[in-house]
Amino acid sequence: MSQQKRHEDPRILAALAASQAHAVQNSRSHGPNTPSHHALPNLMDRSNVARQARNNLMTVLIYVCAAIAVLPLAVVLFTVLSNGITRLNWDFLTHTMRGVVGGLAPYGGASHAIIGTLEITLGAMLISLPIGIMAAIYLVEYSKGSFLSRTLSTMVGVMAGIPSIVAGLFSFSLFSIIGGPGTVNGFVGSCALSVLMIPTVITSTAAMLRVVPHDLREASYALGVTKTRTILHVVLPTALPGIVSGATLAVARVIGETAPLLITSGAIDSTNWNLFNGRMTSLPVYVYNEFQQGTALCPAAASSQVPACIPGIRMERAWAAALVLIVIVLLLNIIARAIARSVQYAHNS
Numbered sequence: 001m002s003q004q005k006r007h008e009d010p011r012i013l014a015a016l017a018a019s020q021a022h023a024v025q026n027s028r029s030h031g032p033n034t035p036s037h038h039a040l041p042n043l044m045d046r047s048n049v050a051r052q053a054r055n056n057l058m059t060v061l062i063y064v065c066a067a068i069a070v071l072p073l074a075v076v077l078f079t080v081l082s083n084g085i086t087r088l089n090w091d092f093l094t095h096t097m098r099g100v101v102g103g104l105a106p107y108g109g110a111s112h113a114i115i116g117t118l119e120i121t122l123g124a125m126l127i128s129l130p131i132g133i134m135a136a137i138y139l140v141e142y143s144k145g146s147f148l149s150r151t152l153s154t155m156v157g158v159m160a161g162i163p164s165i166v167a168g169l170f171s172f173s174l175f176s177i178i179g180g181p182g183t184v185n186g187f188v189g190s191c192a193l194s195v196l197m198i199p200t201v202i203t204s205t206a207a208m209l210r211v212v213p214h215d216l217r218e219a220s221y222a223l224g225v226t227k228t229r230t231i232l233h234v235v236l237p238t239a240l241p242g243i244v245s246g247a248t249l250a251v252a253r254v255i256g257e258t259a260p261l262l263i264t265s266g267a268i269d270s271t272n273w274n275l276f277n278g279r280m281t282s283l284p285v286y287v288y289n290e291f292q293q294g295t296a297l298c299p300a301a302a303s304s305q306v307p308a309c310i311p312g313i314r315m316e317r318a319w320a321a322a323l324v325l326i327v328i329v330l331l332l333n334i335i336a337r338a339i340a341r342s343v344q345y346a347h348n349s
Contacts, residue, residue: 002032002161003316004189006223010112018073030239036289039298058332067068077198077326078135079156080319080322080323080326081323082148083315083316083319084162084316084320084321084322084324085320085323086316086319086320087107087313087316087317087319087320088090088320088323088324091107091109092107092108092109092110092317092320093109093110093114093324094109095108095109095111095112096108096109096111096112096196096269096270096271097109097110097112097269097270098269098270100269102297102298102309103296103297103298103308103309103312103314104297104298104305104308105305107307107310107313107317108317109196109317110151110283110286110317110320110321110324112268112269112270112271112273112281112330113281113282113283113286113321114324115253115271115272115273116186116265116271116280116281116282116283117273117282117283117284117325117328119186119273119275119280120186120189120190120235120261120265120280120282121190121251121255122190122253122273123186123187123189123190123191123194123275124189124190124193124197124251124254125197125247125251126190127190127191127194128193128194128197128198128201128250129197129201129247131194131198131201132197132198132199132200132201133137133201133205133206133243135154135156135198135202136201136202136203136205136209137205137209137231138152139153139176139202139206140154140206140209140210141209141227141231141235144283146193147177150163156202156203157196157199157291159195159198159199160199160200160203162195162196163259163299164192164196164254164257164259164260165259165260165263167192167193167195167196167260168189168192168259168260168261168263168264169263170192170195171188171189171191171192171195171260171263172184172188172192172264173266174191175188175191175264175301177236183264184264184266184279185265185274185275185276185277185278185279185280186265186272186274186276186280187275188264188265188275189260189261189264189265189280189282190275191264192260192261192263192264193254193257193261196253196254196257196260197250197251197254200246200249200250200253201246201247202240202244203246204243204245204247204250205242205243205246205251207242207246207248208239208241208242208243208318209239210233211239212234212239214240216234216235216238217230217234217235218316220233220234224333228254237344240340240343240344241337241340241341241344243340244336244340245337245342247336248332248333248336248337251329251332252329252332252333253327255284255325255329255332256284256329257284258284258285258287258288261284261285262285262288264281265281265282265285266272266278266279266280266281266285267279267281267285267286268280268281269281283321283322283324283325283328284325286317286318286321287318287321287322287325290314290315290317290318290321291314291318293314294314295311295312295314295315296309296310296311296312296314296343298310298311
């Protein structure tokens with residue numbers, strides 16, 4: 001009886017009528033284009049398709065950019081290999097330019113330039129690596145935002161951007177004061193290259209030291225280990241792979257420098273084993289000299305000689321020396337990574 005009265009209540013009936021009228025008015029005002037619940041899956045499908053299309057577009061762009069970045073390197077390697085392989089042989093690797101005239105045989109080689117490059121680069125490494133690593137350790141482990149650390153960071157940034165010819169002039173001027181005017185030898189060239197290497201070594205080593213978790217240092221200190229031993233036996237071995245990569249990058253940065261070595265080390269057509277006395281030819285200087293001399297002269301009577309006179313022998317020697325330089329950088333990289341792996345394996349074991 002009470003339910004029947006509720007349904008017959010005029011207030012309830014009026015509320016139901018008003019609700020139905022409001023629903024009809026909303027349907028008329030929005031029209032047939034209003035999305036229903038059945039249209040929501042279609043909208044979601046279209047949104048997923050658009051998202052997938054944007055993702056595919058960005059993936060394609062990334063691959064295209066990677067290909068564009070690798071393409072110049074591939075072209076350079078192919079060009080050097082295709083042009084340098086014709087003259088690269090055992091005679092080229094074991095002979096010097098002593099007694100070579102024009103394009104006549106003997107055709108000469110670059111053994112003296114290879115030895116000079118290895119000696120000068122090794123001297124630069126012995127100078128720059130200890131200084132760069134010690135400076136990076138100071139910046140990360142000892143400095144607390146002091147004036148010296150801020151000055152050192154600023155100077156490293158400035159040194160990283162100086163032209164290589166400035167480093168050569170600095171080294172030449174310094175040793176002209178120490179050893180007298182005109183002092184030119186391989187060690188002066190090593191000092192010039194070390195000026196270019198030190199900023200790279202400091203920057204890369206400091207970045208790798210900052211990556212080492214601070215918890216490792218705290219655990220070592222908690223065991224009563226001094227800070228020096230913690231750095232030597234915990235921090236440096238952990239950061240060693242990155243430090244080696246930075247050192248390799250620094251070597252690759254300077255091993256192809258020509259301008260500073262033209263001033264500081266000069267050139268010679270024979271082998272000089274003494275880094276501290278006499279001129280010394282490097283591979284970049286050798287390539288520059290061969291390219292600068294241009295086409296070799298061949299006498300008319302040399303056309304019938306065996307072996308024949310080669311007018312383009314100088315360009316062939318330049319390309320072969322450039323290929324040897326790339327191979328040396330590759331071998332130094334492999335040796336450095338092998339040493340880093342062996343040292344890290346010994347530390348972990």
